[in-house]
Amino acid sequence: MTLTISASEYAQLHQQKTKHYNKNLFLEEFETIYEKPKCLLQGGFTRRLELIPGILLDIFNWNYQNEMILKVPVHPHPIQFLFLSSGFIDYENIYPTFGGKRSYLSGSGISPSYLEKYRRSQYISGINIHIEPHKLTELFPDLLETQSQFGKLFLKQDELKTSFFPEVTPLMGKIVQQIINAPFHGVTKKIYLQGKVLELLALQFEAITTDQNQLKSLSKLKPQTINRIYHAQDILHHTYYNPPSVIELAQTVGISDRTLQRGFRQLFDTTIIGYITFLRIFQAEKLLRLGNTTVAEVANAIGYSHLGHFAAAFKRQFGITPSECLAGKIFKG
Known part of the structure; x- marks a missing residue:
């Protein structure tokens, strides 16, 4: 049995914070536990720690009973890096499989839509880190002040984000385990985890810089x-x-x-034509959400002369029609 669920439905299932959890887990003041709904998996939870405003660390353990496909629509994306200690996450077309020796590092910007697939009878554990772009530039202002390639690659707004898939080195794996099993409590633990997260980010940046397979096209x-x-x-x-x-x-x-x-x-x-289509559809969604317009007016404003072609392109990206978007319907994913 395969469960297919949209990102909005998935988020609704997680809105309620867990009040009952394993009493052997010690919770920090800056930590929240989210239990996975039983309709999605046999068991599991995510520990979310706000290390500083703008930097979130998720430590997760999930046990999937059935295969699940998560439909994710186009969305704004922070800086993110993900490591799996066990298990795999599959993607259709847009990304390679995550897990094993492959990690994930993404800059900020706009994420395209994609299908995220979780395998049947699989235990998944690891860490997921989200950094708001403004926080990274606060910590490292040189990313803005210089014309470094990192600034162009990782600090985007209304542009498609850039993603890399660095190989997990033994040192990276060791730091991931140190994060999962942090030996301290309170403010000492927070400082320890802040340092480990930045160390891990530095190692991934270094891997991208030195790995010619990652930058061969740019070189x-x-x-x-x-x-x-x-x-x-x-x-x-x-x-x-x-x-x-x-x-x-x-x-x-x-x-x-x-x-x-x-x-x-x-x-x-992406191709130039593909990028133009992305810009048009992304702008169309903004205009439709504002209201006080018609679908035909929006299509004409962004350069579509054929309403059917516009509607088809919009639905491919967002999972709903322009008319549904205008009416206030949320994305199906």
């Missing part, structure tokens, strides 16, 4: 070419409703159309 592009591709991206953000052709865009930024198309896919993991 083939000259810095000047990368800057011109980012310029092309900026142009699309201002002209998505009536964008230039690929040839015109390439001429504007001073590179060949072939280099632009190849580099755009390497930097943003």
Whole structure:
């Protein structure tokens, strides 16, 4: 039996904080326990610790009885890194399987929609860390003050986020276990975990920098070419409703159309046409949520002349039709 559930339904099942939990678990003042609903799995819980405002650490143990598919819609995304001590999480098309020797590191920005699959009769444990972009720049202002590649890759807003899948080294695995089994309590534990989380983030940044398999596409592009591709991206953000052709865009930024198309896919993991579609649909959702408009007016405003094509593209991204969005319906995932 496979259970398919939307992200909104999943969130509703988790709204109620657990009041009854294993009394052997010691809870810190900055810690909350969320028990997984029994309709989703045999047992399990997530320990959520707010290390500082803007940095959340989840330590989880889940035991899935049946296969589950979670439908996640397009959504704003913080900086995130995930390590699984046991088990695997599968994805359809967009990501590789997480677990084993593969971890996950994502910058902030907009996440595309995806299907997240949990296998039957599987025990999953690990840690999941979320960092708000403003907190990272508070801690490391150089990310904003310099033209570092990290700043461009990890600090995005209304753009598709960048994801990496660093190999889990023995040192990373050791730190994950130190986080799960932190030997302190109170403020000492909070300070200890803050340090371990930042150490783990540093190791993942280092893995990305040194692993040519992670950056092989970027390493083939000259810095000047990368800057011109980012310029092309900026142009699309201002002209998505009536964008230039690929040839015109390439001429504007001073590179060949072939280099632009190849580099755009390497930097943003999508085609130029795919990126324009993303920008249009993302803007359409904002306009529809504001109300005081019609679906046809929104379609025309973002550059769609065919209402059916607009509706189909919108539903692919958000799981609901433009009319349902205008009426205030939440995403199905």
